[in-house]
Each structure stands twice: as structure tokens, then as C-alpha cells.
Amino acid sequence: MKKSKKNVLGKLLTWVLILLLGMAAGYLGASLAAEIGMASDALPFLILGLLAGFFIQIILHEGGHLVFGLATGYGFVSFRVGSLMLIRRDGRFQWCRYRLSGTGGQCLLAPPPWREEGFPVFAYNLGGPLINFVSVLLCGALVVLFRRSSPALACIWIGIGLAGLYLGLVNGIPLKISGMPNDGYNALHLGKDPVSRRAFWAQLAINAAQMEGRRLRDIPEEWFILPGDAGPDDPMKGAVWVYRYSRLVDQGRYEEASALREQLLQENGKLAAVHQYALQADQGLFDLMDGRISQGLDILGSSEIKAFCRQMKGNPGIVLVQYAAARAAGKTQEADRLRARLEKDLDAWPYPGDADATRELLARVEDRLASAAEKE
Structure with missing residues (x-):
């Protein structure tokens, strides 16, 4: 019973944190819009920026996993945004449709060969949030650039940057969401726990084998x-x-x-x-x-x-x-x-x-x- 209550409390705190991050992002966006003199007219442009931003930031996030994964010895398996997925089978790239509830996108790679002393997990997991944070800095620079000449465009960049900040924090702060560890949690714990590291490797390796057609x-x-x-x-x-x-x-x-x-x-x-x-x-x-x-x-x-x-x-x-x-x-x-x-x-x-x-x-x-x- 105590463990069950602990699990419920942990899930509640996780969702409270996610909600607070969302509220903080909204407040930050409104404050920045007011700074550039669009406090009353900013909302449509902020919403447009957020809608476009989440789509863009999901691509950047998964692209971060892809780039850092390939750089540390992983192999390409699939790259998905929404329900559109690019896969590699028999050395050829193909497009297909696949949707996984609760995810806006996913980049799955084949892990390097297993070694008892371990394999690289830190860069692959944190590559996604890192690219989101880099994009936030770029959006901030564009906001400064356009704040006088085009305040509406500056508000759109604020929305795109806020989407990146939110996704970077939700994925980068070590959390378990609906029971599943996020990128930050994996980066922090996999290096310390050889059993979990093997479990992580096995899931990627099995998925890669299934994508190649193996049962x-x-x-x-x-x-x-x-x-x-x-x-x-x-x-x-x-x-x-x-x-x-x-x-x-x-x-x-x-x-x-x-x-x-x-x-x-x-x-x-x-x-x-x-x-x-x-x-x-x-x-x-x-x-x-x-x-x-x-x-x-x-x-x-x-x-x-x-x-x-x-x-x-x-x-x-x-x-x-x-x-x-x-x-x-x-x-x-x-x-x-x-x-x-x-x-x-x-x-x-x-x-x-x-x-x-x-x-x-x-x-x-x-x-x-x-x-x-x-x-x-």
C-alpha cells in the first residue's frame, strides 16, 4: 500500500511540474510580448508560433537524438514525426505511416554492439533536449532582431522558442512520465545501472531487428x-x-x-x-x-x-x-x-x-x- 501511494504521489508531482512549466512558459511569452509593445495584439501571433513551434521543435528534438546517436556509433532505423515515418530496410529508405499514442515523434536507432563495460547512452539521450535549448537561443536572437521592424514576427519567434524551451525542459529534467523514463532520466541513470543499460540496449536492438523483418x-x-x-x-x-x-x-x-x-x-x-x-x-x-x-x-x-x-x-x-x-x-x-x-x-x-x-x-x-x- 505504501509503495502504491508513493507511485501515485510521484505521478501527481510529475504532472504538477509539467503544468507549472506550461504556465511559466505562457507567462514568459506574455511578458516578452509586452516588452516589444504587443501586449494586446500578441495572442494570435503567439498561438501561431506555438503551433508551428511544437511541430518544428519535435523535428529538432528527434533530429538531436539522430545526430548525437549517429555520432556515437548508433545506426539509423526510423525517424517519425506525427504519423509519418521514414524507415531504413535492406539498405533503402522508405516512407510509411505509424502512430504511437502519447508521442509527437520518435527517432529509433540501432545501438552499437553490446559490451559488458557498457555503450554510449549519455549523448544519444540528451541530444534531443540539447538541440531544443540551442534553438531557444537562436529564437531569442531572432526576437531581438525583429522586435522593432516586425513585432508580429518577433511574437511568432517567441512562440517557437517557448515550444522549444518547454520540450527541452520536459524531456531534459529527469522524470518518469506515465511510468516511462524520459531522456534526462535515462541519461542520468543508465550510466550507473548496468541492468537498465542492458534493458535499454535490448529494446533498441530488438526494434531494429523487427524493422528488418525478423520475428x-x-x-x-x-x-x-x-x-x-x-x-x-x-x-x-x-x-x-x-x-x-x-x-x-x-x-x-x-x-x-x-x-x-x-x-x-x-x-x-x-x-x-x-x-x-x-x-x-x-x-x-x-x-x-x-x-x-x-x-x-x-x-x-x-x-x-x-x-x-x-x-x-x-x-x-x-x-x-x-x-x-x-x-x-x-x-x-x-x-x-x-x-x-x-x-x-x-x-x-x-x-x-x-x-x-x-x-x-x-x-x-x-x-x-x-x-x-x-x-x-
């Missing part, structure tokens, strides 16, 4: 095992354990996967929220497949899981869960719609090996649900 079952098993077989006692390590669970599913080792899923779901507050909900959705799916229809529908019909599925609506694995629930509930039209959408999403999914695994699981789901319907 989880074909990736070396040792990538899914932390030093000393460390447990999922924080979101960073927990992510590797969730990968281990998904690998068991891909291997068809369903009983072992079920046991591990149950173990992970008992790690209350230690997994990232996205992983916690994904495992619960899987629990509901496998309940349906094993003939526990009412139990599975109860899980998948809960408000938390339904909200999670809406947020992750572009993920084929989640669409599969929704399709299975609709079919098990006898909602034929909805099931047909979701089935067609699933095929479309699988064709566009940037991870071809993962798409193949989902298609195999889909066939198993349909077979098991058909068998359950015949018994009724």
Missing part, C-alpha cells in the same frame, strides 16, 4: 534476458520482459506465455501503463480463445481497456483483440468491419515479421472461436 521467435534468446535474470521491477526492465512474453506467444508456447503474463500483471505499478493494458487485453483475447467467453468479454469491455484500444487503434494486435471480442459477442457487422480493417492495417504495418506473427495468431483465434461456436 521475435527468430531473435537470439539472450537479448530477452537481463543480467542476473533481473526482474521487471521498473518500466525499463519490464519492457524487456514484455518482449519475452511476446516472443513466447510467437513461438506458440502459449502455456508458458500465460504463466508469464499472469506474473507480469501482478507487478502492479512496475510496468509502463501501455504494457500493463496490452497484457490485460491479451488476457481477454486468450480467455476468448480458451472458451472463457464471459470472462474475456468482461476484461475487454472494461472502460480502461476500451480507452486503451481506442488510443492504440492503428496497432494490428489491438485491432485483432477488438475483432475477436466483436465476433465472440455475436456482433457480426462490427466483426466484419474490424476484420477488413485488420487486413488493411497489417498490409501497412512497418514491421513485416510482426505482421506475419499477427496473421498466424489471427488464424488461431478464428479457429478457436469457430470451435467454441460449434460447441454451443
Whole structure:
């Protein structure tokens, strides 16, 4: 109970800090606008600057990760802004669509080969916030340059600079947001904790292998095992354990996967929220497949899981869960719609090996649900 209260308090303080940073940025913007004589007319230009600024600053932030990562031995895998993602596969660059709820962009690189003595993590993690802060200085210089000749343009640069300041601080101050460590937290702690550093390496390496088309079952098993077989006692390590669970599913080792899923779901507050909900959705799916229809529908019909599925609506694995629930509930039209959408999403999914695994699981789901319907 004490640990649960501590987790809730920590999350509350994190969001209070983020809110205060936003309020401080707004106050700073209004003050600067007043300084250049546009206190009453500045709002539209500040808003325009902020809207453009967040888009620009996300690109700069992810570009910072890219530049500092490549400079320290990482390899390019993907670069995403919004839902538009540039990937590299078989030595060629390709454009595709991919959206991850809660993120405006993401740069994922392949890590250098693992070494027991460690690998570079500091520059890669802090490269994003650093570029944001550099852009703030540049925006400040442009505000000074245009404050007399074009106050409206100066206000736009204020907005762009404030967006950079906000993103730099939110990502640079060591925090855990929704359970996940941010760039500053990683830069501060990964160098001190060899187990977390290995977990960080494993996530990047597994993602890079999946982008090349490899399935989880074909990736070396040792990538899914932390030093000393460390447990999922924080979101960073927990992510590797969730990968281990998904690998068991891909291997068809369903009983072992079920046991591990149950173990992970008992790690209350230690997994990232996205992983916690994904495992619960899987629990509901496998309940349906094993003939526990009412139990599975109860899980998948809960408000938390339904909200999670809406947020992750572009993920084929989640669409599969929704399709299975609709079919098990006898909602034929909805099931047909979701089935067609699933095929479309699988064709566009940037991870071809993962798409193949989902298609195999889909066939198993349909077979098991058909068998359950015949018994009724």
C-alpha cells in the first residue's frame, strides 16, 4: 500500500511540474510580448508560433537524438514525426505511416554492439533536449532582431522558442512520465545501472531487428534476458520482459506465455501503463480463445481497456483483440468491419515479421472461436 501511494504521489508531482512549466512558459511569452509593445495584439501571433513551434521543435528534438546517436556509433532505423515515418530496410529508405499514442515523434536507432563495460547512452539521450535549448537561443536572437521592424514576427519567434524551451525542459529534467523514463532520466541513470543499460540496449536492438523483418521467435534468446535474470521491477526492465512474453506467444508456447503474463500483471505499478493494458487485453483475447467467453468479454469491455484500444487503434494486435471480442459477442457487422480493417492495417504495418506473427495468431483465434461456436 505504501509503495502504491508513493507511485501515485510521484505521478501527481510529475504532472504538477509539467503544468507549472506550461504556465511559466505562457507567462514568459506574455511578458516578452509586452516588452516589444504587443501586449494586446500578441495572442494570435503567439498561438501561431506555438503551433508551428511544437511541430518544428519535435523535428529538432528527434533530429538531436539522430545526430548525437549517429555520432556515437548508433545506426539509423526510423525517424517519425506525427504519423509519418521514414524507415531504413535492406539498405533503402522508405516512407510509411505509424502512430504511437502519447508521442509527437520518435527517432529509433540501432545501438552499437553490446559490451559488458557498457555503450554510449549519455549523448544519444540528451541530444534531443540539447538541440531544443540551442534553438531557444537562436529564437531569442531572432526576437531581438525583429522586435522593432516586425513585432508580429518577433511574437511568432517567441512562440517557437517557448515550444522549444518547454520540450527541452520536459524531456531534459529527469522524470518518469506515465511510468516511462524520459531522456534526462535515462541519461542520468543508465550510466550507473548496468541492468537498465542492458534493458535499454535490448529494446533498441530488438526494434531494429523487427524493422528488418525478423520475428521475435527468430531473435537470439539472450537479448530477452537481463543480467542476473533481473526482474521487471521498473518500466525499463519490464519492457524487456514484455518482449519475452511476446516472443513466447510467437513461438506458440502459449502455456508458458500465460504463466508469464499472469506474473507480469501482478507487478502492479512496475510496468509502463501501455504494457500493463496490452497484457490485460491479451488476457481477454486468450480467455476468448480458451472458451472463457464471459470472462474475456468482461476484461475487454472494461472502460480502461476500451480507452486503451481506442488510443492504440492503428496497432494490428489491438485491432485483432477488438475483432475477436466483436465476433465472440455475436456482433457480426462490427466483426466484419474490424476484420477488413485488420487486413488493411497489417498490409501497412512497418514491421513485416510482426505482421506475419499477427496473421498466424489471427488464424488461431478464428479457429478457436469457430470451435467454441460449434460447441454451443
